[in-house]
Amino acid sequence: MSVVFPAKPITLLKTTGGDDFPVNRVFCVGRSYAAHAREMGADPVREAPFFFTKWAETVVNAAPEDDLEIPYPPETTSFHHEVELVVAIGKTGSQIAVEQAQSHIWGYAVGLDMTRRDLQAGAKAKGRPWDVAKNVENSCPTGRLQPIAGCGPITAGAISLQVNGALRQSGDIADMIWTVPEIIADLSRFYTLAAGDLIYTGTPAGVGPVVSGDRISCEIAGLAPLSVRIGGS
Numbered sequence: 001m002s003v004v005f006p007a008k009p010i011t012l013l014k015t016t017g018g019d020d021f022p023v024n025r026v027f028c029v030g031r032s033y034a035a036h037a038r039e040m041g042a043d044p045v046r047e048a049p050f051f052f053t054k055w056a057e058t059v060v061n062a063a064p065e066d067d068l069e070i071p072y073p074p075e076t077t078s079f080h081h082e083v084e085l086v087v088a089i090g091k092t093g094s095q096i097a098v099e100q101a102q103s104h105i106w107g108y109a110v111g112l113d114m115t116r117r118d119l120q121a122g123a124k125a126k127g128r129p130w131d132v133a134k135n136v137e138n139s140c141p142t143g144r145l146q147p148i149a150g151c152g153p154i155t156a157g158a159i160s161l162q163v164n165g166a167l168r169q170s171g172d173i174a175d176m177i178w179t180v181p182e183i184i185a186d187l188s189r190f191y192t193l194a195a196g197d198l199i200y201t202g203t204p205a206g207v208g209p210v211v212s213g214d215r216i217s218c219e220i221a222g223l224a225p226l227s228v229r230i231g232g233s
Helices: 034-039 098-104 117-126 180-187
Strands: 012-014 020-022 026-030 050-054 059-061 068-070 079-081 083-089 105-112 140-142 158-163 166-172 198-200 208-210 215-220 226-230
Touching: 012 059, 083 158, 083 180, 083 215, 098 105, 098 180, 105 215, 105 226, 140 226, 180 198
Parallel strands: 026 198, 059 140, 068 226
Antiparallel strands: 012 020, 026 050, 079 208, 083 105, 083 198, 105 140, 158 166, 158 215, 215 226
């Protein structure tokens, strides 16, 4: 087979067992914690979740021993942190029942959905998509994936984020408006989920800006922690 130029490499995430998990697609849930929905000016009624997507290339492997640095992106003066539970899908399925959703989970990780908040606010005001605010290179640093076989289903547990040692975000996975199985079931109505897909399940309240030189430290009970430094532009 002849190609015009070499194909881009597959995005890989390290697992706690040392294996590589190939990333297929990235789905994100908007406003999945009531307190965060309120801080973003929304009413957190329990309607169906809504989703947006990001490129697989936005995912940055951040194994705990790495000194990971991501650049401060261009065209923003308000780059915000959002710590999230990441769910890794391990098998294909569509129209998945809530009761069967757990069987499609390969594992979990701590992740960040970094956001150009000023561009997102501008897009919202004009009724435009959020792509330039959310689909940003290096905007999804993600820790080691923990297989569900090793930790069991995650339905509760502390989730937190610190910037330079100061607590910014704190909550519990149990505070999510929709459970992980409900999110998987709803998403599978619109897409055939496949092995390698990642779902970033939303963030608790306390999102805020970071600047070059800041150190972001993220934890979810039972999962490998995540530490990221913000570099220059």
